Amino acid sequence: MTPAVNALKASKIPHTVYSYECGVDHDFGRHTAKMLGRDEDAVYKTLIFHCDKTYVTAVIPVSCTLNLKQAAKLAGLKKAEMARPEDAERLSGYVVGGISPFGQKKRLPTILDSEAMRHQEILVSGGRRGLTLGISPGDLVSFLQAKVGEITDRRSSGSRDGAQ
Numbered sequence: 001m002t003p004a005v006n007a008l009k010a011s012k013i014p015h016t017v018y019s020y021e022c023g024v025d026h027d028f029g030r031h032t033a034k035m036l037g038r039d040e041d042a043v044y045k046t047l048i049f050h051c052d053k054t055y056v057t058a059v060i061p062v063s064c065t066l067n068l069k070q071a072a073k074l075a076g077l078k079k080a081e082m083a084r085p086e087d088a089e090r091l092s093g094y095v096v097g098g099i100s101p102f103g104q105k106k107r108l109p110t111i112l113d114s115e116a117m118r119h120q121e122i123l124v125s126g127g128r129r130g131l132t133l134g135i136s137p138g139d140l141v142s143f144l145q146a147k148v149g150e151i152t153d154r155r156s157s158g159s160r161d162g163a164q
Helices: 003-010 028-036 068-075 085-092 114-118 137-144
Strands: 016-019 044-051 054-061 110-113 122-128 131-135 147-149
Touching (some): 003 122, 016 122, 028 122, 044 068, 044 085, 044 122, 054 068, 110 137, 114 147
Parallel strands (some): 054 110, 110 147
Antiparallel strands (some): 016 131, 044 054
């Protein structure tokens, strides 16, 4: 299993593991929703952004794009920009398309889009492409001590954020 799954198991956090076929050329979050028959609003992607040397994990619906201004404000930063994919991989210990908010190599502060709280279960990456975890948003917030707020521009036109 992945460090993400192991972290949840060790902490006895209720979760469900889902696996599916996934290649390297997919829009990972939307592909997950399609493969698992889920609404894109309940499937979340993990993005990493930063201001100077302060890096933050943002967890948002795959149907949205990250609003960097709002995300920076919630994280207590003056401004923000997306992390380069290689930096996101180095910090998290996961490859792009499989970056999980759980079990990261370097635990980063986490923010969660407030829309997550409308769902009983959201899906987030399990630490590798083709592995997804179902978890209650409340458990995610509690386990990661995540801040919750409105950090997205709703209903993107399919544009891709940076490191996922």
